[in-house]
Structure formats: structure tokens, C-alpha cells
Amino acid sequence: MMTPDAFEEALRAVGAERYHVHHPFHHLLHSGALSKGQVQAWALNRYCYQAHIPMKDASLLARLDTPALRREWRRRLVDHDGDGEHPGGVERWLALTDGLGLDREAVTSMRLILPATRFAVEAYVRFVRERPVLEAIASSLTEMFSTDIIRSRVSGMLANYDFVSEETLAYFKPRLTQAPADVAFALEHVKRHATTAALQDACLAALRFKCDLLWAQLDALHFAYVAPALPPPGAFRP
């Protein structure tokens, strides 16, 4: 069994190897190499992931058995669903798709997304609903790696695309403070409750699984819209 600090290092090493910041699609996205249609395809598909985040959080919340744990997970729902006055992450993502000129109904109905996006997102919701709570929490730890990617995404996209603005990228700014708060709790929880080598391994596997499903979404986007650029029948065409 690893010490808690060595375990944290092992978790961070998963991100260093597998987090989707290293995917070629992200390099293209951030560097300004994509067309507006390709950025639309990314935002449209990513909406499916965003819209399911509060659903996976709610399904974890439904399995937590103390008020304190539920309060922590409820906070994440507030971040994504808003409070009825301040918009949450799902609504802020629509500012991006609106800003990119995508039809609101086409986005929220998800009828144009890639099947691979849906499969990956549904695998995540199912994992969080069905696996032990400790693993479900560990799978959220990709947020340990998200603040860097968000910073480079926002600055890169603002500098390189004339069709994005601070307003259309409104989704990302609150995430710079929300994600570290989420991580502070989840990392502490996982370090404290992974009390055997087997549990530590299960947490590492959960984090790898999560990295894989983020990565798979970019593979699908790359294949459909970059090279060979063959969107499947029924999917969005720029």
C-alpha cells in the first residue's frame, strides 16, 4: 500500500500521461488551427458531456448517506444547474454554442452529436451510478488537471479565433475557482478512504477510466471533423 502522499503522486501521474490536454485535437483547438465549423462540432458535442455532469453528480448524491457528504455534492449541482438567478455551467455552455451561431434546439436536443460522444458520456454516468462511491468520487479527480487546460484554452481561443469572445467563453472562468474547491474535497476524501492497496488501485483505475472517456470524445471529433473528416450519417455537418 502507498502512503497517502505517494498515492496522490500516482493519481497525478495518471493525468500527466492520459489527460486529454495531450490530445492532438486540443492542440489544434487552442492554437487557432480549427475552422469555425470544427469549433462548432466540438462545442455541440461537448454540450452532451456538460448536460450530463449534473446528472452524474445527482446520481452520486443519491447514494451518499450523510448530510455532510450530500451538501458537498449538492454544491456541485449548484455550479452546473445554477440557482435560478445565476446561470450554471449547462446554461453557460449554451452561451458558447449561441456565440458560435449554433441553433439552440439543435444543441439541446443532442440530435446531431456523434454516437461516440453519447456512448462515452453514458459510460461515465453509468460508472458513477453503479461503482462504489469511493471510485465514483475518484473519477471526478480529472479536475486536478483542468485549471491549466482551461487557462490555455481561454487565452488561446481568444487570441486565435475572431468568432469567440470573453462572453462566449463565460463557461470557463467560474470553473477556475470551482474546480479547485471540488478537488480539495475529493482528493482529501479519496486519500483518507482508500485504506488498502486494492482500494488505491481501484481509485487509480477509476481516474484512468475517466481520462479515457474524455480522450475518446476527442478521438471521435478528430476522426469526424479533422482527419479523415468523415462525420457519420445523421451527425452535425459544418
Added chain:
Amino acid sequence: MMTPDAFEEALRAVGAERYHVHHPFHHLLHSGALSKGQVQAWALNRYCYQAHIPMKDASLLARLDTPALRREWRRRLVDHDGDGEHPGGVERWLALTDGLGLDREAVTSMRLILPATRFAVEAYVRFVRERPVLEAIASSLTEMFSTDIIRSRVSGMLANYDFVSEETLAYFKPRLTQAPADVAFALEHVKRHATTAALQDACLAALRFKCDLLWAQLDALHFAYVAPALPPPGAFRP
């Protein structure tokens, strides 16, 4: 199919016939006819119900697919779990069991509750987790009938028992405003979405089911602690 107003009348008629305010145990409780030990048994068993309310709400929340619906159900979680500063309903119920001199661990471990309490509460959680969302929401409508019972309970218990006080009954006061807010949303939702005779019948059946499970908890308390006063092996003995 009934008109929405006739449907609401039919829902209210379920409460008039079956709500547990009409159970003999409640008459004894409110009128001062119970011993302290019998009131302890009620508060101890009812804790199990209270502690599962946010769990059933969270499991409904996990099945709601719009931010607006989830925000409404999240509000109920706030009422029951608190916000980390203001106590929620679960914690306020412990003020009652504390005030009645019950050991905190004996209460929260639920190890002394009647098996019938657990069966009824688990049936409720399962119903809300598994039945259609419309029926799960309809089952919450017993709150239409709760403000009267709370008012008579608080005034009756304060007048009739020297071992209860305003502080120990802290659970109930916020419910007088929370329950009507819950009802306003849920009743409107059920009236709008029960668009066929079959759906209206299913909602009425859900509300009857909920009344039945509240009633069954009082049957068990009455049998174990009032007459013939035979608590089962392992259960709380005053």
C-alpha cells in the same frame, strides 16, 4: 379524465380519508396521553423516516433531466440536510431526540427501531427511486395535509408534556413554510403532467401508498408501545 380542479379535489380526498393525522396514535401523542417513554419511541423511530427523506429526494433528483426541475428538488435537500451553517431537518430532529434524553448514537445508528419502521421507510425510498417521476412527485403530496398536523402537534405537545419545549420541537417550525412551498410546486407539476385518466389514477395511487406507509409506522408504534405494548426482540424499550 378529471378536470385539473376535480383531480386536485380527488387528491385532497385521499388525505381526508387516509392521512395519519387520523391515526389513534396521533390523538394520544397530541393530547398528552403518552408517557415520556412512548414519546421517545415515536421520536426514535421517526428519526429513521427523517434521515431517509433527503435520500429519497436525492434519488428523485438523480432522475430529473432539466436544471429547473433539479433546482426545485435541490431546494428540498437544503431543507433536510442544511447548508453546513443552518441545521437541516435531520439535525433538527436530533434536537428532539436529545431533548427527550435519548442517546445520540442509539438514535443515529437506528439499531433500536422497529423492523416495521424500516420496512415502511425502505418501501418509500424504493418507490421514489423506481416508479415514474410523476408518481414519485405525487407521493410527496402528503405535505398538502401536513401543516395542520404540525400546528396541532406543536401546540398539543407543548401544552401537555413538561419534557418538550420550543427548542426540542425546533424541527417543526420551518416545515410550516417549507411544506407549502414544496406543495405549490409539486401540485402544479402533477396537475399539469397527469394528462390522462390513467396518469391521474397512478398519482392518486401514489398518494394513497404514501399515506399507507405513514399510517403503518404508527400502527407498529401503537402495537409495540401502547397496546398490547409488546416491542419485538431487539427494539427500544422505554
